[in-house]
Amino acid sequence: MIKNYIQENKDRFLNELFELLRIPSISSMAQHKPDMEKAAAKYAEVLLAAGCDRAEVYPTKGHPVVFAEKIIDKNKPTILVYAHYDVQPADPLNLWTTPPFEPQIRDGAIYARGANDDKGQGFMHIKAFEYLVRTGQLNCNVKFIIDGEEEIGSPSLPEWAIANKDMLSCDDILVSDTTMIDEKIPSINVGMRGLSYMEVEVTGPNKDLHSGHYGGAIANPINVLAGMIDKLIDDKGRITIKGFYDDVVELTKEEREMLGRAPFDEDEFKKFLDVDSVTGEEGYTTMERTGIRPCLDVNGIWGGYTGEGAKTVLPSKAFAKISMRIVPNQDNKKIAKLFEEHFLSLAPKGVKVKVTPHHGGQGFLCPISSNVYKSAARAIGEVYGIDPVPSRGGGSIPVLADLQQILNANPLLMGFGLERDVIHSPNESYLLSQFFNGIESIALFYRYYTE
Amino acid sequence: MIKNYIQENKDRFLNELFELLRIPSISSMAQHKPDMEKAAAKYAEVLLAAGCDRAEVYPTKGHPVVFAEKIIDKNKPTILVYAHYDVQPADPLNLWTTPPFEPQIRDGAIYARGANDDKGQGFMHIKAFEYLVRTGQLNCNVKFIIDGEEEIGSPSLPEWAIANKDMLSCDDILVSDTTMIDEKIPSINVGMRGLSYMEVEVTGPNKDLHSGHYGGAIANPINVLAGMIDKLIDDKGRITIKGFYDDVVELTKEEREMLGRAPFDEDEFKKFLDVDSVTGEEGYTTMERTGIRPCLDVNGIWGGYTGEGAKTVLPSKAFAKISMRIVPNQDNKKIAKLFEEHFLSLAPKGVKVKVTPHHGGQGFLCPISSNVYKSAARAIGEVYGIDPVPSRGGGSIPVLADLQQILNANPLLMGFGLERDVIHSPNESYLLSQFFNGIESIALFYRYYTE
16 A cells, blocks of 8 residues: 555655755756756666666756666556756745755645755655555556756757657656645646746946936936836736737637636735735736736846945946746747847837847646546545646746657646745745655556556 | 155055055945944044144944044134045956955056045045145145045934034035046036935735746736836936925026036047937936936846846845935935835835835035135146136035035035046046146145135
């Protein structure tokens, strides 16, 4: 019984996970390159110990990728598990109760950067697999890809996957890197938004100036940038970029009704975030705004003096990171181009503007009629005692759309995260109950998948 | 002859100044408190060595102030020299060619934080005074105030000045902390703008969120802040704060014509700053926009992820430092209040906004019919071979308006800085020629002032 196996091995599972969490494998920061290599090697070791025939670290143009597999019979179906060993930066550090890379258990949850996203969630698959191998119950082939660049948009993985297409061949792709609606309302993601992420730089004068001597006569790049950002979204919450909505597929009334069945308490939502009001595109609900509609957010802004006290500077430059969530059928490269053209067209006289795209990715949809979906729904329904709801996810795992295309296999997003985990934020956490329920659900998934 | 004295002592002058420049006396940063005390003590030592009867460091509620004096005859007129020993922060450090607190001479200029503002300019007064004392030519009383908080708006000096009003009594206040139009077009400032400096904080959700999960449904504090900033200035370059212009005195056509006589080459100005266009309030020239009209500038902005690469965060908070230059007759406290009311009124639903005032100061005007102005004009005219032009300065030395009121004496702004010095910026510098011409002009000033 998987329940007993978890009970007998839980301390070991946590100790092994904590070893992974202690490695600050932040893919976006060059200084953490050695940690990336360390994490990749550690994952290969863990996968081999769990029962894989082989586990190897493959170099890519960027951070390495870990691949492992156990082939029991070439004629049996194959599951490809996708997870990632890289994590988001941990700043602002001062807001963490305990250090991000020193995992701690408090109030029934693991606190650490990556506790959920995606070390905690990815590790559930390795432990469910270990159980099936050790108890002789594995009845299909299993392959693992542990990506090192998910948080920076997986720039190297597609090329590597194309080059290793045969090795990666599979029937379905299984991923735990998303949230469910609630512990009491389990859900499975059937679609995700894509992403187009840009960085902009506005230059006014060629040097920082004294605001007393020049203020009033020179375009201030911060004021200008603020005005340009403000023009990107109109009064109805719609993005003003020309052509932005051209490829957005409007859902039918029936489709919207089906998705609307997922329970949502707006008062709880507002209370959780401590806001007096929700906002967004007119004519859509909060769930629709985050699930089936595109959006634009400034993810970061900086310029001028940001230290203690006051400095009367009229700065030379101002910067912002601006990203758009896109929906299936929108193309992230096309959107990046439309953004650039539009943003440059907003520049007034007196400034120079530069737009640089960061990573992007397509959105995608998974059919709920598939064996993989049905098996996951049955497993989760058994563990949670209630059938899961199909939902649309607002986040992006850009590489999954690529893998879907390269390997001609559907990704299933069987996520066990919760909103309260605040992934990407200080004090990221992962509930122990979700961690153990996840392992149990995945083990059951394999049983029903191969029935 | 002052020329000979400078020639014979120039190396010593520079060595002494460099000792002052090496102290990172940044008043706005708490960590530099020991440097502030060190700088104050050093200035007292230098003033005593230059010939003062006494020089003392006075504690205030903030950083100490240095006072020194030489009284030759109570019945003779008294000049009060105001200067400051504190400097602006030096960041961004990576843009400095040589470290900000390791002064260097390159291409005929001193490079260091404070080379001009105000250690370089203030030191000219000490050396001109030294010359007059050592050659027995001093014919009036001289007092020195060396402020330690000018760059943070001199919060402590007015109270200290009121408490020490008798000790500070004087006929005129002499200050070198401003620029002249050009080496070939010397000028004297007859008026300065005041300042009202605010910090704003916009809070959206109570924690940083994943932009994929929440983007589109929650007010993003950076987008909101950008919109609020954009609304502060209208299409005609006018500040939209209600009542902002109520106390602005419109200059007569004649006054504007007189100020317009100061030469100004817009092409040179644009070339110097590498901008394709000047901007500002409609109906005014560049010189008027920086001299006689108020303005509003964002001095700093920050929020969300500002590091390397991309982070898909929907941040909890965004911040900005926003300052307004005000003109004589506008009251900085009233303007701060109007700003706060107006800014809060711009907040949309879904965010909380906090406004905190930093320092402020009044603008002021000095009469050109005074003996002190005439003496300075004659001295500068003799050294530069051309009569100086009266001009209006855009910068602020807020405390001078206070001293003018407390001591009932007019401040004269005899500045020798140049635009090229880029005070407050990386690579602040001060031309050696201006430094030595300044010492010479000040020595001659005392001669004509006491004739």
